[in-house]
Amino acid sequence: MILLIAAALWSWLVLVGMGAASTTVAFLKLGFIGTLTLLIAYTVLGWQFRLVADRVILAPWFLQPLSLSKQDDYLLELRRNEGAKRNTLYLVRYVANCPVCGAKGLDMVRVESGRLEFFGRLVGRCNRAPNAHVFSFDHVSKRGRFLR
Numbered sequence: 422m423i424l425l426i427a428a429a430l431w432s433w434l435v436l437v438g439m440g441a442a443s444t445t446v447a448f449l450k451l452g453f454i455g456t457l458t459l460l461i462a463y464t465v466l467g468w469q470f471r472l473v474a475d476r477v478i479l480a481p482w483f484l485q486p487l488s489l490s491k492q493d494d495y496l497l498e499l500r501r502n503e504g505a506k507r508n509t510l511y512l513v514r515y516v517a518n519c520p521v522c523g524a525k526g527l528d529m530v531r532v533e534s535g536r537l538e539f540f541g542r543l544v545g546r547c548n549r550a551p552n553a554h555v556f557s558f559d560h561v562s563k564r565g566r567f568l569r
């Protein structure tokens with residue numbers, strides 16, 4: 422909510438500045454700087470807000486390990502530490518065998534984005550059939566069910 426208010430205030434300031442610009446170049450410069458600032462703020466702060474709201478998110482690109490496989494499946498997870506009465510941040514990766522394929526060792530279910538069909542959710546996708554073998558993902562119970 423605070424991020425939205427800050428973005429709205431910034432957009433309003435940029436629009437007022439653009440309205441007061443004397444030349445077209447100054448107008449375009451202000452629009453470019455305003456858009457760039459919002460994009461940078463979203464990149465830096467957006468994942469932190471999503472982490473607090475959802476308790477588990479795909480880790481941002483700079484926390485994913487460097488590899489050639491292009492599998493960005495590491496997660497940032499907030500776990501409640503009841504003893505200390507605070508949250509602890511974990512960088513984790515969940516992998517399981519696909520129960521549909523049933524070929525242990527050849528298939529792998531990884532946590533990925535839900536894309537448009539399961540927007541805002543994390544789902545488990547099989548590497549052999551990523552659009553057909555889709556499972557729900559629950560980071561607390563460590564269980565999932567078939568979604569198709």
Ligand SMILES: [Zn+2]
Nearest residue numbers: 519522547554
């Ligand atoms: Zn599968």
